[in-house]
Each structure stands twice: as structure tokens, then as C-alpha cells.
Amino acid sequence: xxxxxxxxxxxxxxxxxxxxxxxxxxxxxxxxxxxxxxxxxxxxxxxxxxxxxxxxxxxxxxxxxxxxxxxxxxxxxxxxxxxxxxxxxxxxxxxxxxxxxxxxxxxxxxxxxxxxxxxxxxxxxxxxxxxxxxxxxxxxxxxxxxxxxxxxxxxxxxxxxxxxxxxxxxxxxxxxxxxxxxxxxxxxxxxxxxxxxxxxxxxxxxxxxxxxxxxxxxxxxxxxxxxxxxxxxxxxxxxxxxxxxxxxxxxxxxxxxxxxxxxxx
Amino acid sequence: xxxxxxxxxxxxxxxxxxxxxxxxxxxxxxxxxxxxxxxxxxxxxxxxxxxxxxxxxxxxxxxxxxxxxxxxxxxxxxxxxxxxxxxxxxxxxxxxxxxxxxxxxxxxxxxxxxxxxxxxxxxxxxxxxxxxxxxxxxxxxxxxxxxxxxxxxxxxxxxxxxxxxxxxxxxxxxxxxxxxxxxxxxxxxxxxxxxxxxxxxxxxxxxxxxxxxxxxxxxxxxxxxxxxxxxxxxxxxxxxxxxxxxxxxxxxxxxxxxxxxxxxxxxx
Numbered sequence: 001x002x003x004x005x006x007x008x009x010x011x012x013x014x015x016x017x018x019x020x021x022x023x024x025x026x027x028x029x030x031x032x033x034x035x036x037x038x039x040x041x042x043x044x045x046x047x048x049x050x051x052x053x054x055x056x057x058x059x060x061x062x063x064x065x066x067x068x069x070x071x072x073x074x075x076x077x078x079x080x081x082x083x084x085x086x087x088x089x090x091x092x093x094x095x096x097x098x099x100x101x102x103x104x105x106x107x108x109x110x111x112x113x114x115x116x117x118x119x120x121x122x123x124x125x126x127x128x129x130x131x132x133x134x135x136x137x138x139x140x141x142x143x144x145x146x147x148x149x150x151x152x153x154x155x156x157x158x159x160x161x162x163x164x165x166x167x168x169x170x171x172x173x174x175x176x177x178x179x180x181x182x183x184x185x186x187x188x189x190x191x192x193x194x195x196x197x198x199x200x201x202x203x204x205x206x207x208x209x210x211x212x213x214x215x216x217x218x219x220x221x222x223x224x225x226x227x228x229x230x231x232x233x234x235x236x237x238x239x240x241x242x243x244x245x246x247x248x249x250x251x252x253x254x255x256x257x258x259x260x261x262x263x264x265x
Numbered sequence: 266x267x268x269x270x271x272x273x274x275x276x277x278x279x280x281x282x283x284x285x286x287x288x289x290x291x292x293x294x295x296x297x298x299x300x301x302x303x304x305x306x307x308x309x310x311x312x313x314x315x316x317x318x319x320x321x322x323x324x325x326x327x328x329x330x331x332x333x334x335x336x337x338x339x340x341x342x343x344x345x346x347x348x349x350x351x352x353x354x355x356x357x358x359x360x361x362x363x364x365x366x367x368x369x370x371x372x373x374x375x376x377x378x379x380x381x382x383x384x385x386x387x388x389x390x391x392x393x394x395x396x397x398x399x400x401x402x403x404x405x406x407x408x409x410x411x412x413x414x415x416x417x418x419x420x421x422x423x424x425x426x427x428x429x430x431x432x433x434x435x436x437x438x439x440x441x442x443x444x445x446x447x448x449x450x451x452x453x454x455x456x457x458x459x460x461x462x463x464x465x466x467x468x469x470x471x472x473x474x475x476x477x478x479x480x481x482x483x484x485x486x487x488x489x490x491x492x493x494x495x496x497x498x499x500x501x502x503x504x505x506x507x508x509x510x511x512x513x514x515x516x517x518x519x520x521x522x523x524x525x526x527x528x529x530x531x532x533x
Contacts, residue, residue: 160332161362164350165376165428175375179366261365262410 033229038236041229061218062237069200069214070241072128076135077196081189084140088147088188089173098148105144113138113199117206126209131200138199139192146188150181183261186253193249197242279464280306280329280432285338287324297489298324301338304483304492308431311458311465313479315472315518317526321490322468323436329466330356330434342432352380355430359437361417363409369420370396370405376428395423398457415446419453426461435467439474448506451477455503472522476515477506484518486525493525 015035021027022034029037046063050056091102116137117130124130154177162176178185204216215234222230257263282304289296298321306312314322327333329340331350340347342354350356355376363372373392377383383391396402399419409417418438425433439447455478458465469475475482482496498514505511 157358157360157362158364161356161358161364162375163332164330164354164356165424166350166352166379171379176364179364182366260368260408260410262408 030226031228033232037229038233041227041233042236045233065213065215065218066237066241068212069204069216072131072135072214073196073200076132076200077139077193079132079136080139080143080192080196083136084143084192085147085185087140088144089151089177091144091148092151101144102148105141105148108137109141109145112202113195114202114206116199117203120203121207126207128209128211130207131203131209134203135196135200139196142195143188143192146191147181147185150184150188151177153184154180183257183263186250186257190246190250193245197238201238279308279310279343280304280466281341281344282325282329283339283341285325285328285335285340287321287328287333287335289324299328299335300489300491302490302492303338306464306466309462309464311467311478311480313467313469313475313482314485315469315475315482315522316485316490317470317487317522319490320485320487322485324490325485326356326434326436326466326468329432330354332356352376352428353430354432354434355425355428357418357421357425357433357435357438359440361409361414361421363417363420363424365409367409368405369401369407369409369412372409372420373424373427376424380428391427391429392423395427396420398426398460399423399453413446414442415450418442418450422454422457426457426463430463432464432466435465437469438467440469440471447474451506452503454478459502472519473506473511473515476511476518477504482514482518484521484525486522486528494521496521 019035022029022032026032042062044056045058045061047059048056049059087097087101087105090097091105092098113134116134120130120133124133158176158180159172162172167176200214201216201219204214205220208217208220215238219231219234222228222234282302284301284303285299286297286301287299289298296319298319300321302321302325304312304325314325316322324333328335329342329347331347331354342351347354364375367375370392373396374388377388377391380388393402393405396405399422401416401419401423404412404416404420409420412420421438439450442450451474465478467475467478472482476496476498479498482498483492484494484496485491486493496514496518498511500508500510500514
């Protein structure tokens with residue numbers, strides 16, 4: 001109770017500071033819109049039905065954009081996981097894979113995924129394929145590296161103990177090495193998610209795709225139209241989605257791991 | 266198999282280690298952990314391997330466990346050569362090596378699930394029996410990190426016993442525990458050994474502990490690892506680690522150990 005009260009007070013203070021800066025007219029309202037106009041934008045692009053004479057053409061727009069973005073994000077992220085997790089395990093297990101795929105992953109992880117955008121555009125054109133490619137490139141390498149370090153950090157005593165109990169190859173992998181490296185893998189998945197988000201936003205801001213306007217594209221048009229309320233509104237939505245996925249997707253896992261492993265504070 | 270090996274692996278010995286050598290190559294150079302070591306252990310016998318660190322006693326245990334392979338020599342269990350780890354020889358390590366992603370009950374079930382020929386209710390019954398035997402029947406669903414060091418080793422003991430191995434290999438399992446907990450576990454281990462009649466090989470550097478637990482204490486000396494002497498401990502059970510009779514045996518072993526150590530130093 002006390003914790004949520006502290007949080008509410010903090011964010012209320014932040015909002016008040018924003019309002020105060022706008023009221024003091026430090027910057028032009030074109031550059032720094034007050035909270036109210038951002039709220040109006042959010043209302044117009046979501047539930048506002050407009051009046052009987054003039055229906056709001058932008059109603060539900062934001063939901064469509066979120067839908068388009070999430071679809072791209074999830075598809076790219078899942079591909080990144082499905083390819084990255086096994087590759088990470090192979091990298092940890094075999095020296096030859098470590099010297100090849102491992103080095104490649106290390107190198108490409110250092111490459112900001114927005115650098116893939118020009119190439120993706122030339123290869124795939126202004127299509128969903130280009131989006132997917134950039135997101136996968138943003139996710140894959142960090143998932144491989146996190147999985148590899150997770151597996152290599154497994155205490156060898158677990159494997160020895162399992163072997164004396166009759167566990168072999170695949171059983172050892174599935175029942176011992178994978179659960180033992182789970183804390184690392186979950187944090188790698190979390191990192192992969194963050195990278196996927198960043199890549200997709202960069203790609204959406206750069207590339208206009210006719211098959212669907214994502215959040216990044218809405219943000220981009222906000223800039224083109226000098227509509228800072230739109231830019232800030234979209235940014236808030238992106239932040240909110242980030243927080244929500246953390247709470248819904250990753251927190252339950254992390255809490256479970258902390259309880260089992262006894263690593264919670 | 267040569268005739269000597271066959272004779273060494275005579276059916277009377279549960280475990281037959283004959284002329285086993287093992288050398289490790291480390292950054293500091295070669296370390297000969299075992300130099301042509303032979304040892305026979307009978308069915309139901311409690312043998313303690315004692316010696317200073319680096320004398321190869323743990324290596325010996327790992328070789329019998331099948332976790333390491335000897336450079337020379339052979340190891341037979343029930344007359345069959347050992348090729349890798351097996352359910353007939355369970356190991357208890359110095360660290361409990363329990364799996365933190367499973368609760369207490371699931372840890373004990375881990376080895377049982379790998380044992381064929383049991384139904385799931387039977388496996389659960391076995392796990393319950395052994396958790397009760399080590400006095401942890403009310404901790405089935407506890408997480409591993411919630412247990413004390415002594416409780417963890419009790420779970421590890423239950424986990425090692427559950428698949429009903431004929432040989433239990435214990436590598437300094439109580440070394441990291443406080444004295445009081447250790448004394449309780451000496452009592453528990455003797456009671457369980459008498460009830461279940463396992464063959465136990467117990468590695469320790471604690472001479473008193475060895476005299477308390479073993480029917481026979483085998484003394485190792487380092488550089489290279491060799492067996493120096495064997496001592497029979499004919500005391501009745503259960504034995505109290507603080508008893509005077511036991512102290513006499515321990516002193517005798519300790520004196521022998523010091524003698525061999527100074528002999529090694531003179532040689533070098």
C-alpha cells in the first residue's frame with residue numbers, strides 16, 4: 001500500500017512539473033504541449049466517437065497501430081527465440097560452433113539493428129518482410145549470447161550428480177542444463193525483447209509500409225505534421241506497453257525463479 | 266581379461282579396484298593422483314578412505330563412480346567392469362548438489378524417475394519412505410535454499426538412497442557442516458546403514474570421522490597417491506564419536522598418517 005502510494009505521488013509530481021513548465025511558457029506550446037493536449041490526442045485516437053454531424057475519423061487509430069506493431073514484434077521475437085535458443089545451446093556445447101556462430105553473434109550484437117534497415121529495404125522492399133528481418137536481426141544475437149552464457153554458467157556438479165542417477169545426453173539437457181540455466185535464459189529473453197522493440201521502432205520510423213501503420217509510423221507522421229502532442233502521446237504508449245509486457249510476460253517468471261532459487265531480496 | 270584381473274574380481278568382493286593409476290595434467294605440471302592402487306570392498310562393508318588432500322582418495326571415488334576413467338588398471342563391480350556412472354553406485358558430494366529448480370520431493374524423485382520398472386505411485390512411495398528415513402517428511406515442498414546445510418545433506422542422502430543402489434559413494438559429505446549437525450548425521454548414517462545394509466565407501470580427511478563410521482579405514486598418502494595401511498575398527502555400533510575406545514583407534518591412525526607424511530617429506 002505504502003509502495004503504491006509512493007509511486008503515485010512520484011508520477012503525480014512528474015506530471016505537475018510538466019504542467020508547470022508548460023504553464024510558465026518556457027518553451028512554445030508547439031514544441032512542448034501541455035499534458036492536456038496529449039490527453040486529448042490519446043482520447044481522439046482511441047475512444048472518441050466524434051459528434052453526430054462529424055464522426056471522428058481517427059477513432060480506434062491507436063489500437064490499430066498497436067495491433068500492427070505488436071504483430072510484427074511478436075513474430076520477429078518468436079523467430080529470434082526459436083532460432084536463438086537452440087543456437088545458443090549448440091554454441092555452448094561445441095567448440096566449433098562457438099568459434100563460428102559464437103563469434104558472428106558477438107560481432108553482430110554490437111551492430112545497432114537500425115543499420116540493417118537500408119539492406120532490408122533493398123532486399124525486401126517496403127514490405128512486412130523488411131520489418132521482420134530487422135526485428136529478427138535485433139533479437140537473435142543477444143538471445144544466442146545470453147543462452148550460451150547461461151548454459152556455460154551451469155555448475156558442473158549438477159551434471160555430474162545427474163549422470164550418477166542415470167541421466168544421459170538429451171535427458172541431461174532437458175532436465176538439468178536447461179532448468180539450471182533458466183535464470184540466465186530469462187534475462188536473455190528479456191534483453192532480446194528490449195532489442196526487438198528498439199529495432200522495430202527504428203524500422204517503423206524509417207520505413208513507410210503500406211500494409212499497416214505501426215506506432216513508429218504514427219510517431220513519424222506526428223513529427224512531419226509538427227504535432228508534438230501526437231509524438232509525446234505515442235511515446236507514452238510505447239513506454240506503457242514496455243512496462244506492461246515486463247509485468248505480464250517476465251515478472252511472473254522472475255518471481256518464480258527468485259522464490260525457487262532464493263535470490264529475492 | 267587376464268587371469269589376475271579375473272581373480273581380483275572374485276565374486277566375494279562387491280567392488281574390486283586393481284592396479285589403478287591416474288595422472289592429471291594441470292598448468293602446474295603432472296600430478297599423479299593414483300599410482301597402481303588396488304582395493305577390494307565386500308558386500309555390505311563400510312570403508313573409509315582417509316588421507317591428506319591430494320592423496321587421490323576423491324579421484325579413487327570418482328573412478329569407482331564412473332565419473333572418471335583410470336589411465337591404467339581396472340575396476341569391477343559384481344565382477345563386471347565399470348563403464349561410466351550407473352544407478353547401482355550412487356554418489357553423495359561435498360556440496361549437496363541438489364537441484365534448486367526443484368523442491369525437496371522432486372529432487373528425491375529425480376533419480377527414481379530414471380529408474381525403469383516402477384509405477385509413478387510406487388516412486389512417490391519410495392521417495393516418501395526415504396525422506397522419512399532422513400527425518401524430513403514434513404519438508405516435501407520446501408525449496409532447497411530454505412534448508413540448512415545439514416538438511417540439504419539429508420535430502421542429498423535420501424536422493425542417493427532412493428533408487429536403492431547397492432553401493433553408496435560419499436565424498437566428504439559432512440565436511441562443510443558444523444560439528445553438532447555432523448554428529449547427528451553420524452548417528453543417522455550408521456542407523457540407516459544398519460537398516461538398509463548398503464556397501465559404503467566414504468572419503469574423508471577427518472580421521473575421527475573415519476574411525477567412527479568405518480568397518481575398515483584405508484589410509485592414503487600423497488605424491489603419488491598410494492594406499493599405505495589399513496585398519497579394522499571392531500567397535501560395536503552405533504558408535505559415539507566422543508567415546509574413548511574410538512579415540513584410541515583414531516590416535517593410532519593419526520600416528521600412522523603422520524609417519525607416512527614425514528616419510529614422504531624426507532623422500533622429497
